[in-house]
Every structure is written in structure tokens, then in C-alpha cells.
Amino acid sequence: MPVYRKPESIINTAGYCGGCGHGVIQRLIAESIEELGLQDHVIGCVDIACSFWSQDAMNFEFIAGPHGRCASVATGIKKVRPDATVYVHAGDGCSYVIGLAETMYAAIRDVPITMIVVNNGIFGMTGGQLNLATTLVGDKTLSSKAGRKVETMGHPVDMLKNIANCDVAFAARGALYDARHIDETKRFIKKGFENQMEKKGFSIIEVLSPCPTNWKLSPVEAMAKIKNENEKVFPVGVYVDRGGKD
Amino acid sequence: MSAEYVLMKGNEAIAEAALRAGCRFYAGYPITPQSEILEYMSVNMEKRGGVFIQGENEIASMSMLFGAAACGARCMSSSSGPGFDLKQEEISYLSAAGIPAVIVNAMRYGLGDGEITAGQDSYWVSTRGGGHGDKRILVLAPASVQECADLTYEAFDLAEKYRNVVEILSDGAICQMIEKCYLPEPHEHDMDKFDWTLTGKPRDARKNKAYNLSYYMGYEAYDKYMREKIEAMFENEQRWESFMVEDAELVLVAYGISSRVCRSAVRQARKEGMKLGLIRPITVWPYPRKAFKDVPESVKGYVTVEMSITSQMGEDILLATEFKKPLYGCLTSKELPTVEGIIDRCRDILAGKIKPMEVL
Ligand SMILES: Cc1ncc(C[n+]2csc(CCOP(=O)(O)OP(=O)(O)O)c2C)c(N)n1
Ligand code: SF4
Numbered sequence: 364m365p366v367y368r369k370p371e372s373i374i375n376t377a378g379y380c381g382g383c384g385h386g387v388i389q390r391l392i393a394e395s396i397e398e399l400g401l402q403d404h405v406i407g408c409v410d411i412a413c414s415f416w417s418q419d420a421m422n423f424e425f426i427a428g429p430h431g432r433c434a435s436v437a438t439g440i441k442k443v444r445p446d447a448t449v450y451v452h453a454g455d456g457c458s459y460v461i462g463l464a465e466t467m468y469a470a471i472r473d474v475p476i477t478m479i480v481v482n483n484g485i486f487g488m489t490g491g492q493l494n495l496a497t498t499l500v501g502d503k504t505l506s507s508k509a510g511r512k513v514e515t516m517g518h519p520v521d522m523l524k525n526i527a528n529c530d531v532a533f534a535a536r537g538a539l540y541d542a543r544h545i546d547e548t549k550r551f552i553k554k555g556f557e558n559q560m561e562k563k564g565f566s567i568i569e570v571l572s573p574c575p576t577n578w579k580l581s582p583v584e585a586m587a588k589i590k591n592e593n594e595k596v597f598p599v600g601v602y603v604d605r606g607g608k609d
Numbered sequence: 610m611s612a613e614y615v616l617m618k619g620n621e622a623i624a625e626a627a628l629r630a631g632c633r634f635y636a637g638y639p640i641t642p643q644s645e646i647l648e649y650m651s652v653n654m655e656k657r658g659g660v661f662i663q664g665e666n667e668i669a670s671m672s673m674l675f676g677a678a679a680c681g682a683r684c685m686s687s688s689s690g691p692g693f694d695l696k697q698e699e700i701s702y703l704s705a706a707g708i709p710a711v712i713v714n715a716m717r718y719g720l721g722d723g724e725i726t727a728g729q730d731s732y733w734v735s736t737r738g739g740g741h742g743d744k745r746i747l748v749l750a751p752a753s754v755q756e757c758a759d760l761t762y763e764a765f766d767l768a769e770k771y772r773n774v775v776e777i778l779s780d781g782a783i784c785q786m787i788e789k790c791y792l793p794e795p796h797e798h799d800m801d802k803f804d805w806t807l808t809g810k811p812r813d814a815r816k817n818k819a820y821n822l823s824y825y826m827g828y829e830a831y832d833k834y835m836r837e838k839i840e841a842m843f844e845n846e847q848r849w850e851s852f853m854v855e856d857a858e859l860v861l862v863a864y865g866i867s868s869r870v871c872r873s874a875v876r877q878a879r880k881e882g883m884k885l886g887l888i889r890p891i892t893v894w895p896y897p898r899k900a901f902k903d904v905p906e907s908v909k910g911y912v913t914v915e916m917s918i919t920s921q922m923g924e925d926i927l928l929a930t931e932f933k934k935p936l937y938g939c940l941t942s943k944e945l946p947t948v949e950g951i952i953d954r955c956r957d958i959l960a961g962k963i964k965p966m967e968v969l
Pocket of ligand 2: 379
């Protein structure tokens with residue numbers, strides 16, 4: 364019989380809304396770190412967005428830097444503390460919009476950090492505006508009230524394809540809408556940390572994650588939307604697994 | 610201090626002094642007239658076991674620095690003009706979290722992209738800037754290659770003493786000139802010596818968070834902490850050099866490259882029978898208000914000598930003199946001031962041909 368226990372690295376409640384994917388992701392991060400025995404030497408980087416709550420919830424050292432700069436902040440940390448496990452937990456606005464350069468250059472430099480990107484298709488923290496990289500065509504947000512229009516706002520972009528152009532250790536996308544996908548996402552995240560242990564290079568794991576509050580859906584409806592709509596544009600799976608190369 | 614001197618550019622002296630101070634992280638993006646700092650670091654940083662990163666832009670460079678500095682490493686970045694603008698975001702974040710760092714601003718002239726030549730019109734962004742929010746940046750303004758080395762070396766201690774950002778404010782002339790320089794002794798910095806840094810601590814240890822100090826201290830305690838810190842810096846760190854002010858009729862006020870010309874102008878004017886003096890701020894924040902207390906009551910006025918269109922330092926002089934004496938300008942925009950220009954200007958001032966500045 365499976366035993367459910369709370370990861371010991373989670374020591375506080377977090378400020379996430381009910382049904383939010385951030386909390387699930389935070390838990391998968393904690394479980395992966397503990398299963399790999401890394402929890403005594405971790406530095407986490409969160410954004411000034413919804414992932415920010417994680418720094419209050421987890422028993423790790425954290426830095427919360429300027430919105431969008433997580434990949435650079437983590438790069439600076441990893442360079443001077445190469446033995447620490449350094450990870451990013453940030454939104455898709457941070458990682459793919461305002462901080463696209465930072466994310467791409469962490470990939471181009473192949474910095475051996477683990478970056479977890481929460482693709483919720485919206486700016487959660489600021490109340491639900493359009494995300495140029497991830498809001499689906501037609502989706503209504505506070506700043507695209509009639510739905511995303513291609514003519515003025517362009518198409519959403521599968522950023523993992525861009526990252527796959529760089530010589531990185533690992534890039535994968537997971538989802539959270541059922542147990543199988545949560546398990547798979549956990550494997551991806553754990554792989555990202557293993558790569559860091561083995562000094563393999565940059566690992567990025569994007570997770571399709573619900574924001575029921577700003578999508579104005581119930582948690583169950585939000586999960587169904589991911590399965591039926593978002594995953595069609597953002598397929599889950601492994602994009603890059605460089606394997607043995609150091 | 611080594612017994613042997615070397616001939617060095619201001620930029621190189623800054624870079625070498627930083628390395629000797631134990632700076633082991635540099636990230637920056639090229640821009641004239643300070644790219645030699647980046648280039649010097651690219652050659653020498655790794656030899657000393659440190660990290661050199663050419664950033665994809667100034668913001669990312671500063672964000673990387675933010676992470677490294679939060680870990681306790683001695684960190685530096687450098688830029689000029691439009692590049693320095695891009696550093697403001699992180700200066701605000703560094704200040705919010707009380708993370709020390711040393712940032713060099715080698716002033717080039719002009720708005721927008723401006724010119725690549727020397728200027729002094731980034732005084733405001735340096736002394737009032739650093740992005741949004743209440744804070745102060747300690748700003749040191751070297752006027753020689755020797756001072757580039759000495760002030761940079763000391764800047765790291767000051768930054769850590771106050772957990773504050775320290776800026777080295779040079780200009781396109783000071784950073785490019787080659788002079789004799791005695792370099793400070795190499796110092797190894799222990800990045801684990803602080804109690805506030807990110808080290809990645811074991812599960813039972815108390816964890817540090819690098820974020821707004823106010824979030825953890827509460828606003829009341831934080832406000833008090835910031836006010837006291839700013840007052841302490843203001844009280845303790847004013848630095849200046851006074852030259853022949855004791856009997857001066859007019860006192861020139863200038864820093865950086867302009868102050869060097871002013872010094873020659875004071876000497877030359879005195880040969881011609883005109884009693885000029887000079888106050889040279891070495892810190893421009895805190896502004897050396899104390900320096901003005903030594904000036905005799907008989908002084909007829911102050912002349913600010915700056916490479917700018919409007920006087921940026923003038924307000925600080927008026928505050929230092931409590932508006933008791935007239936303030937005149939000798940503002941040379943993108944040209945370096947000249948000895949003759951300064952003396953002619955002062956002669957006209959003393960002859961009553963020039964009005965005190967109203968609009969600074
Ligand atoms: C420079 C700057 N611009 C804007 C903001 C406001 N802001 C904070 S979080 C955020 C977007 C958050 O969206 P995302 O990164 O996707 O994270 P989420 O909250 O959805 O997890 C914005 C625009 C800011 N803090 N700083
Ligand atoms: S606003 Fe959205 S992303 Fe943020 S905590 Fe709430 S549900 Fe999660």
C-alpha cells in the first residue's frame with residue numbers, strides 16, 4: 364500500500380490559490396531533492412510572481428530576484444557555489460516573456476542548473492493578463508478580453524523547440540492533469556536534478572499547470588482545459604536528453 | 610601597497626585593484642569608454658580562480674551579479690551611459706536585500722547614446738539614481754589612476770561594512786588616462802564569513818533568504834535600519850580634498866577630470882593675483898558638506914566646474930553652503946574645461962559680469 368507523507372523540506376503552507384499547479388510542482392521538487400539526498404545543500408531561485416510563495420514554504424535558502432531574471436540569478440549563484448544544488452521555480456511570464464533572454468542564455472551557456480517553468484498560459488500574480496508566449500489563440504485574459512488575436516498578438520510559441528536548438532542537457536514538458544502525468548513530470552524534474560548532480564549541464568522542465576483563479580474555471584475544469592486544449596499546442600514529452608555528455 | 614609602481618590606465622587600475630581586493634565575480638557588457646575593465650577581467654579573473662561572464666546585456670549581467678553577491682562573493686560590474694541605465698533595476702534589488710556590490714560608471718557625455726567621450730552628466734543618475742525606492746548609493750569619484758586603484762580597493766570594504774552598493778564614478782578621461790600607480794596588496798576574501806549569505810545550508814540550520822529586508826524585518830524595524838544606515842554613511846564617509854581655500858575669494862568645486870584642471874587653474878590664477886581655491890569632492894554621495902565649513906566667511910562665491918549643460922552638482926553645493934553664498938557655473942558640456950577658460954570665467958565673475966545661477 365502506498366504511504367503518503369509530506370516531504371520534510373516543506374515546512375509551511377504557501378500562498379497559492381486552491382487548485383493551483385504551483386503547489387504540486389513545489390512538492391515534486393521537494394520529493395525529487397529528498398529522494399536524491401540533496402536537501403542539505405540547496406539554493407532555490409523564485410520569481411516575484413506566484414512561485415515566490417515557495418520560499419516561505421520550503422526549508423531551503425532562497426533568492427527572489429527581479430521579475431524575469433531567475434535564470435541569470437541562478438547562473439550567478441551556481442558559478443560561485445558550484446557544489447550547491449541550484450534550481451529555478453518560475454512562471455512562463457518570467458521565463459519566456461520578460462526573461463526570455465535570460466532563459467535562452469542560461470541554455471546557450473549550458474549552465475548546470477535545474478530550471479522549472481510553470482506554463483499556466485497567463486500572468487498569475489498580476490491578476491490574469493495575456494502571456495505572449497503561452498496564452499492560446501482565442502483565450503480570454505484581462506488584457507485580451509475578446510480572446511487572443513493572431514493578427515495583433517501573434518501565436519503562442521513552443522519555447523522548448525527554441526531551447527532544443529541549444530546544446531543543453533535536458534528539456535522536457537510535463538503536465539499535472541492525472542496521476543500518470545504527475546508521475547511523468549516528477550521523473551522529468553528528478554532527471555533535471557540528477558543531471559545537476561552529475562554536472563551535466565542545463566536542464567529545463569516546463570510544466571502545463573492550471574491557474575483556476577485567473578482562468579475563471581473550477582480546478583477540475585482547469586485540468587480538463589489543459590488536457591483538451593493546452594496540451595495540443597504544447598505537447599508533453601522529452602525534447603532533449605543529451606545523455607552521457609559532460 | 611607595493612613598493613614598485615606600474616603605469617596603468619584608469620580602467621585597468623580599477624580592474625586590478627578589484628582583483629586585489631578579492632573580487633572573484635565580474636559580469637558586464639561592453640561599452641566605451643570602460644570596456645577595458647571587462648577585457649582585463651576576461652584575461653585575469655580566471656587566473657585568480659574567479660568567474661568572468663560577458664553578459665547578454667547589462668540587466669542580465671547585473672542579475673548574475675545579484676545571485677553571486679547574495680552568496681557572499683565580492684562582485685563587480687561596470688558600464689557607462691545607456692549601459693549604466695540598464696543596471697538600475699538590480700541596484701534597487703541589491704539595495705532592497707542589503708547585498709553589497711561595487712559598480713563602476715565611467716561617464717560618457719550626453720543623452721541617449723550620447724558620445725563616447727568624457728562627460729560628467731551622469732552625476733544625477735549616480736547620486737540620485739539606483740532605480741526606484743528609498744536608498745542611497747555610496748559614490749566615490751576618483752581623480753587619478755592612483756585613486757582609481759585605491760578607491761576601488763576600499764569600495765569592497767565599504768560595501769560590506771554597510772551592506773550597500775558602492776559606485777565608482779569615473780569618466781571617459783580618468784578611465785582612459787595612463788599614470789603611475791602603486792597597487793594595493795592582494796587580499797583573499799572569505800565568502801563564507803557573513804551570517805546573511807546564501808550558502809545552501811543543511812536541513813537543521815537557519816536558512817537565509819535574499820529578498821527585501823523589509824519582508825523579514827517588518828517595515829518599522831526596516832525603516833529604522835535604513836534611516837540609521839544612511840545617516841551613518843552620511844556622517845562617516847564624506848571625503849574631499851580642499852586646496853587653497855583658506856584665503857580664497859572664489860572657491861571652485863569640481864570632481865573627477867574637471868578637478869584636475871581646476872587645481873592647475875588655482876595655481877595659475879594665484880600667479881596672476883586672483884585668489885582661487887578648490888574643493889574636490891571624493892565622495893559625491895555622501896556629498897562632503899563638511900568641506901564647506903572650512904571656507905572663510907569672506908569668500909565671494911562658489912564656482913561649480915562640470916562637464917554638463919546644466920549644473921548637476923550645483924544643488925549639492927547650495928545645500929552644503931545653505932544658500933548663503935552665490936553659486937556660479939563654469940559648465941563646459943562635452944569639452945574638457947581649460948585653465949584659461951576657468952580663469953577667464955572667474956575674472957568675469959569677480960568683475961560682476963556674470964550672474965549667479967538660478968536655473969541649475
Ligand atoms: C519589471 C517588472 N515588471 C512587471 C512586474 C509585475 N509582475 C509581477 S509577476 C508578473 C507576471 C507573472 O506571470 P508569470 O511569470 O507567468 O508567473 P505566475 O504568476 O503566472 O506564476 C508581472 C507582470 C514586476 N514585478 N517587475
Ligand atoms: S493566481 Fe493562478 S498561478 Fe497564482 S497562485 Fe493563484 S492559481 Fe496559482
